[in-house]
Amino acid sequence: MTDLDPADGVRALELDRAHVFHSWSAQGSLTPFVIAGAQGTEVWDFDGTRYLDFSSQLVNTNIGHGHPAVVEAIQRQAAVLPTVAPAHANLTRGEAAARILALAGSDFGKVFFTNGGADANENAIRLARLTTGRDKVLSTYRSYHGNTGAAIVSTGDWRRVPNEYARGHVHFFGPFAYRSEFWSDSPEQESERALHHLERVVQAEGPASIAAILLETVPGTAGVLVPPPGYLAGVRAIADRYGILLVLDEVMAGFGRTGDWFAWKNRDLNPEGIVPDLFTFAKGVNSGYVPAGGVVISESIAHEFDERVFPGGLTYSGHPLAMASIVATIDAMRDEGIIENAARIGRDLLAPGLARLAERHPIIGDVRGLGVFWALDLVTDRESREPVSPSVVGALKAGLLERGLLPFTADNRLHVVPPCTVSDAEVERALEIYDEAFSALS
Template sequence: MTDTALPDMQHLPTPDPDTGKAVAELDRAHVFHSWSAQDQIAPLPVAGAAGSRFWDYEGNVYLDFASQLVYTNIGHQHPKVVAAIQEQAAKLCTIAPGFGNDVRAEAAELITDHAPEGLNRVFFTNGGADAIENAVRMARIHTGRPKVLTAYRSYHGNTATAITMTGDPRRWANEAAGHHDGNVHKFFGPYLYRSAFYATTEAEESERALAHLEQTIVLQGATTIAAIVLETVVGTNGILVPPPGYLAGVRALCDKYGILYIADEVMAGFGRTGRWFAVDNWNVTPDLIAFAKGVNSGYVPLGGVIISDHVHDTFRNKAFPGGLTYSGHPLACAAAVATIKAMREEGIVEHAAWLGENVFAPGLAALAEKHPSVGEVRGLGAFWALELVKNRETREMFVPYAAAGADAAPMNAVFAEAKKHGAWPMPHFNRLQLTPPLILTEDEARQGLEAVDAALTVADSYYEG
């Protein structure tokens, strides 16, 4: 694939350690960082980025195997998107959401063009968390029901309802601080490698997970449940690809009990799985789709809810009680228009599918064969995880669930080795997750896999099997 945004690595900026030190000192003095104990972090000052790489002030260059937080789908500094933002800024920087705006309307049209049939309108938000919040609000008003069901292994955002919907440990401290939506309830999603249902095959896992979900619906009271919210492919919490039949089964349960199906595609959407939306891999149609991240690669904050016609009908003559000052911000929408058009013109979604099938799937399988610390490889497109273990027979996690401090030291060592070899993946508990830009070339992918190979040698040194 020709990557129009790839930097000329012969002409990177001259290293400037003094400026890097000044940036770090200013950051330390005034910036409060998310998800962190402030005195225990040392954020890397980044000097620049282009294509699939970014670099620091010391001159170290990294393959961005995390796409930052899984959002630079089109890569860094794509010239078509940068130009679109510049052109829009010269024309109209901002306009309130109550006005009509050409680029906002075009962005909505392009987004719905790629959505499943029957989802024809977009409510724009500033990011993924408020997309989830507003999707749930729509579902509750549409159904007249209060409850929402979500999976334990999930992440949906950091706003009040979204963090309660989240299944991972970031929820705990928020709930302890009183940030809790009492109408959110959890269930186990499918995860064959660590099955909650004693399944041994994908078919068993799918069937038993659906039976568990239906039992949860019945015991919670089907007539009290507004929505089931699922990440189509669970992202941060494991790159968990649903087994065949599962999402279709969820759709059927929602239809049976009058519940809305909300697909959280904030991370999995816009080509990440090798399809425009991850639900397309299983040909299911949700009632609402929450999106963000890849819609414009995070160049300007943007998210939204794609709304089915029947949910939209509820609000034809009833006001929707929600809105945001920057909903459909022109600069963000201009970036989305340029991103989607570039993805079409350059075959970026198709390239992501090709990378998954021809490079990542066989390359990671070979690494799993070589390294005993790899318990399982999962993924599709440019969305992959290596689950690391201390023992393949017992499947003991490489580091404990919710590991922090000294418990997380082995994974920190693995991550450090990957960076030493020029790649920046995403570690999360006992998983090393590989989520590079979709424009990644084959050569870059193989360079990244070589760095992961070196990192797994470190992981093997902790192996106890």
Template structure:
């Protein structure tokens, strides 16, 4: 591993240049203080002041193979020497190979890939395909969800980032399963599953099945809290979609490519969606890439009918070569299997042990290297440690203390998400738990 650089002068310059020239997303520009990141390797990254962090955020939950994997970096360099870019209307080898790799891990029914630059435009084009294929216009999605920051994607999103962007057409929200904060007065996972499906069916009936093109759902809602669906929920969703002739779009942008201990989150069920949207982990974020995985029945709709969508950089050869290399190293180094093992043996049991020690931990959910921890002020009332749609001084203190101790978690509202790389070592996984526990202890939680 490279040695972190300790260069305060450079840190100050990078920070000043950022504040002078860069406009950051989802931020009031005058209220942020970005970390100046200098480098990374494996499960760690570091700043220009020489501070090293164990990355339990995977940045925005995308460095699934860790930072700077040498085989993938080499593949990027090799593709740059062969063909750095090409217009999307031409065929190229890197794109072909990426499509083959992606469909091979999605399942036998999937035949083609429409490449995009990331997850949001993947969602955008999946919705477009569904509407054109079904000749229906509505899209149903859950309140606890995030699908991206483009027109239809942000309107499909449930969380508060939707509110200032509600200009889309035909979007309807419903409650997905979440036993800890059940909308259905359920007392166990079986009741939650049954009642959530009954609620979805009533929503379909009252919205009109002949108006609904698709149900769009994150296979495991990520930013909303790593809400692992109860057993049978996705199978019930599949049955409802079949009953009412509605497409199921699986948003696997965050849950895909090993994150849950399988290639895709839906693979924990017995059922298969109609369209799969992917991004993030497909390249470990090294080069932006996303897309829609398409079965033959939907691809055929556009054999003689123009698909009215495209992007200048669709199937960019360097991005596609990165995807090929990423999938290949995930297979050869058994990273998906490692993610499953880490979740089962270390993160799941370890987080439950931490809950015995720290009363602030209200609920724990997850699979593989994808875990969410609800932080509460009181376990009996389950009052969140931060209100919906915001943070709080205590949550800010938890995150700041984690960072001080060298742990970078992913946080949202009242939750801490523990989402390390799929190839994290057992020792580093245990260290991440120790650092979280140490941080909570230091602030008396």
């Protein structure tokens, strides 16, 4: 931590409030948290106060803050070739694509690089429509796919409603056993009924009009909704039955978050081993050190464009600084056992630790997740499962900050999403802070 001047913190806030327009916010009432620096699992302000970052910013700093190998790779690339047009070949871009495809497996042949998750989903939708000659895209109400034209309309939550300018989008209810839309009384029944609902939507919309089913493998912002047994395999079967492509959004769930390289590769989520036709990534591929995302394209879809022009492109597709950070991130994750650490932390520490919290605090109605991807559903009482008010979540957030933890909250939930590099001691410290903050609420 370098020399810090509290006056710089005041200046940062003044400049922000005078000039910066924030996303998803009414501008007049904002008082954003000012971050001066970060390293590993911690961030700090200009007063030198340190906080455990159990938000991973926007659930994307999977390798932690300031990983030296990734920082060095960006610096080294900047000194050699800081930018290049996407039409040219570049060694670093090729290395990044090769590493991603090696992780994805032999079913996949190419990577189309984008600037982030939203335009990754945008281009996955474009590929599906062009390949099938169909228009409609089906996605769930409990989802977030990004804030570009088709991606935001694929999104199911409230952010879609003021932005519905794109065509051909249909929504359905995915499984969520704790707040079931299907009156189910077990995860297996939830899966069966959700699949029946999806197939009926497909039939009612006209299968020959549907290009793709787009799913977050594990819906993240919607509440870390781990799919119940058989659901992913059932969706794959429905897609195959009607000639529909399956697109999995791995923007938040990928690159270690669930304790595997990709959530769809995680055998706890996908024991049948189903494979999507396309999947998207961003966030954890390089922890957001440089904006990057992409679409991983199956061999069969990639070959559709051997003689046919793909009508899409981005000036910064495969930007060399982003590519260097991807190569370094994947290498470091493999060499340092970071994926394995995320799986162990979830299994041995977070799962039992969050369960103990729920035993102590009746406000916690449900605990769900895996790896370093968890959510606590907060309720007024466990019998009714009525969500707590925004004021309660606000008080909890303030209490966590006071105790030195930067949280991620959404609606009536507290998401527990530290970097994949988090240590045992940091998890234990965080669990103590959560316990104290929940106790203070009551």
